[in-house]
Amino acid sequence: MEVLKKYMALTNAHDFSKMAEFLHDDCVINFAGKEWRGIEALERYYVDAWNMLKDECYWETNVSWLKATETMKVCLYQYHYEGHTDEGKFISGTGKATNIFVPVDGAWKLIHEHLSKWA
Numbered sequence: 047m048e049v050l051k052k053y054m055a056l057t058n059a060h061d062f063s064k065m066a067e068f069l070h071d072d073c074v075i076n077f078a079g080k081e082w083r084g085i086e087a088l089e090r091y092y093v094d095a096w097n098m099l100k101d102e103c104y105w106e107t108n109v110s111w112l113k114a115t116e117t118m119k120v121c122l123y124q125y126h127y128e129g130h131t132d133e134g135k136f137i138s139g140t141g142k143a144t145n146i147f148v149p150v151d152g153a154w155k156l157i158h159e160h161l162s163k164w165a
Contacts, residue, residue, distance in 0.1 A: 047111065049119055049147050049154040057104045060096040062089050070148060070157040077161040099129030099137060106143070119147040119154065125161065140164060 056065045066085060075082045075091055082091040096102060106123040113120040121144070128138035146158040 047114065047119060047121070050106065050109065050121055050123070050145065052154075053145065053147075053156060054105060057092075058102075060102070062092050065092055068156060070150060070155040073155070073157050073159075075159045075161075077159075099127070099131065102127055102129035117148065121145050 053068065056068055059065075066089070069085070069088055071085075073083075073088060075088065077091075082088050104125065104127045106125055109121055109123040111119065111121045123143050123145075124140060125143045126138070126140045128136070130136055141161055141163045143162075144158075144160045145156060147154045148157045149155070
């Protein structure tokens with residue numbers, strides 16, 4: 047669905063001013079045992095991630111839409127990332143993701159994301 051493609055494109059743009067427009071005011075992200083709430087915390091989450099891998103590429107596979115209605119879209123997918131650290135070391139990884147999108151004033155926004163590593 048287009049909403050997930052848009053999220054992937056915004057993630058790969060590494061520009062929080064654009065990403066912020068896509069985040070719901072009550073957005074919560076859970077990753078690595080931590081939680082981020084509120085625009086300032088979310089900005090730290092994205093910017094810190096982008097700074098760790100400056101040329102990071104992030105993408106999804108095995109997408110499954112659990113619910114897709116006029117009021118909510120929920121998907122599960124396998125996420126992948128790869129990029130180089132400041133020291134030039136190549137890093138890549140994969141894990142599981144759950145995303146929930148809701149409409150606000152005619153535009154879909156991310157209200158929740160949960161990321162976890164493969165067990």
